[in-house]
Amino acid sequence: MTKLRVGVIRASTISQVEHIPNLLALGDLFELVGVADPSATAREFVTATWGVPCHETPDRLMDQKLDAIVIGAPDPLHHELVIAALARGLHVFCEKPLCYSPDEIADIMAARDRASRVVQVGYMKRFDPSYRHALTVLPGTAETLRYVSVEVNDPDSWPFIAHSRTKFSNDVADALKNETVEKKRAQVERAFGKPLPKLAFHGYTAAYSSSLVHDVNAVHGLLDALGVPDGEPVGGQIFAGGAGGQGTVRLLGGQALWTMTHLTVPKLADYKERISLYFDDAILELEFPSPYLNHQPTRLTVKKSDGHTLSVSDIRPGYKEAFVEEMRGFWAAIVKGEPVVNLPEHAARDQKLLIGLTRKFLETLKE
Numbered sequence: 087m088t089k090l091r092v093g094v095i096r097a098s099t100i101s102q103v104e105h106i107p108n109l110l111a112l113g114d115l116f117e118l119v120g121v122a123d124p125s126a127t128a129r130e131f132v133t134a135t136w137g138v139p140c141h142e143t144p145d146r147l148m149d150q151k152l153d154a155i156v157i158g159a160p161d162p163l164h165h166e167l168v169i170a171a172l173a174r175g176l177h178v179f180c181e182k183p184l185c186y187s188p189d190e191i192a193d194i195m196a197a198r199d200r201a202s203r204v205v206q207v208g209y210m211k212r213f214d215p216s217y218r219h220a221l222t223v224l225p226g227t228a229e230t231l232r233y234v235s236v237e238v239n240d241p242d243s244w245p246f247i248a249h250s251r252t253k254f255s256n257d258v259a260d261a262l263k264n265e266t267v268e269k270k271r272a273q274v275e276r277a278f279g280k281p282l283p284k285l286a287f288h289g290y291t292a293a294y295s296s297s298l299v300h301d302v303n304a305v306h307g308l309l310d311a312l313g314v315p316d317g318e319p320v321g322g323q324i325f326a327g328g329a330g331g332q333g334t335v336r337l338l339g340g341q342a343l344w345t346m347t348h349l350t351v352p353k354l355a356d357y358k359e360r361i362s363l364y365f366d367d368a369i370l371e372l373e374f375p376s377p378y379l380n381h382q383p384t385r386l387t388v389k390k391s392d393g394h395t396l397s398v399s400d401i402r403p404g405y406k407e408a409f410v411e412e413m414r415g416f417w418a419a420i421v422k423g424e425p426v427v428n429l430p431e432h433a434a435r436d437q438k439l440l441i442g443l444t445r446k447f448l449e450t451l452k453e
């Protein structure tokens with residue numbers, strides 16, 4: 087078995103809870119060579135907990151003769167880190183959102199093609215066993231689709247990582263934090279061709295690009311399986327001071343509608359993420375647990391009726407963990423040349439839709 091020498095950029099929440107332990111558990115496929123993080127506390131914790139050497143900068147980590155890199159860094163750093171890794175000839179896994187602007191994603195595609203390397207985006211839901219199974223049991227067609235609904239209530243990670251081994255501290259230099267803030271501002275301006283008002287900026291970067299992007303990607307996969315073309319954004323609202331993001335997309339020229347809402351509920355220890363597809367004679371529903379709860383199955387149900395008799399199938403295709411499976415997929419794409427499941431092309435399509443929703447919100451501000 088070919089073992090890939092891999093590094094992880096940033097000892098972030100996602101890296102400490104998922105990528106570092108998962109890469110170590112997949113020791114037959116990966117050798118985790120090191121982690122880079124600007125926080126001395128995080129570096130000491132990672133080495134003490136997992137025995138993995140740490141480096142202060144991504145450059146020092148990438149000097150360690152790696153085959154591949156996993157990027158779990160703040161969103162505004164993705165563009166420069168992916169490009170730097172490709173320039174060194176590394177295969178790249180990067181967390182979502184790949185970038186805020188489709189132009190930046192185009193830069194990445196060009197760099198990937200020049201380097202002939204794999205770039206995989208961290209849409210782990212595409213590896214969820216229930217999601218994969220849903221694609222094979224869709225109880226309708228493009229002709230019978232009427233409505234797609236996405237509803238998420240999300241308190242962020244605190245209730246779901248308290249039992250995990252994590253340590254964070256605020257010892258990142260202010261200069262580095264300020265640089266990241268400035269990069270974010272410039273990238274969003276590049277995405278829209280102009281600066282955004284504060285609420286729209288917050289909604290686009292947080293509710294839409296950080297959260298709803300998962301559901302946009304997952305729904306795109308379901309619509310692809312039905313042969314439904316990309317829809318037209320017709321509405322977008324950012325509300326609750328930016329803690330809520332909503333969007334409406336017309337599908338099939340108005341035959342069907344897709345609505346989506348993500349709401350942060352910071353003080354409620356409950357997470358629900360539901361994607362429902364309504365056909366004229368059936369409903370398919372996926373109910374995802376908090377992503378940080380490994381091996382907790384996503385509930386897949388299909389409702390159908392025979393006259394007055396309703397039947398509900400509760401389908402559980404196994405306990406494989408999406409975050410682990412996405413790393414197996416990354417390995418298989420590099421070593422076996424299997425197709426990359428989440429391409430930058432998909433990320434560009436997702437960001438385009440989220441930009442469309444934000445533009446709809448901006449229109450309502452003018453009225």
Ligand SMILES: NC(=O)c1ccc[n+]([C@@H]2O[C@H](COP(=O)([O-])OP(=O)(O)OC[C@H]3O[C@@H](n4cnc5c(N)ncnc54)[C@H](O)[C@@H]3O)[C@@H](O)[C@H]2O)c1
Pocket residue numbers: 096097098099100101123124125128158159160161181182183208209210258262263264266267296377
């Ligand atoms: N796939 C998923 O479900 C999922 C879940 C959570 C996060 N993510 C993604 O993972 C990435 C990391 O997110 P997170 O919430 O785990 O990160 P985090 O905020 O927990 O960690 C950020 C890391 O970068 C460093 N850092 C913090 N502030 C910084 C700054 N201003 N400038 C530079 N470095 C800074 C810190 O040392 C820390 O290790 C993001 O792209 C996020 O969207 C994905």
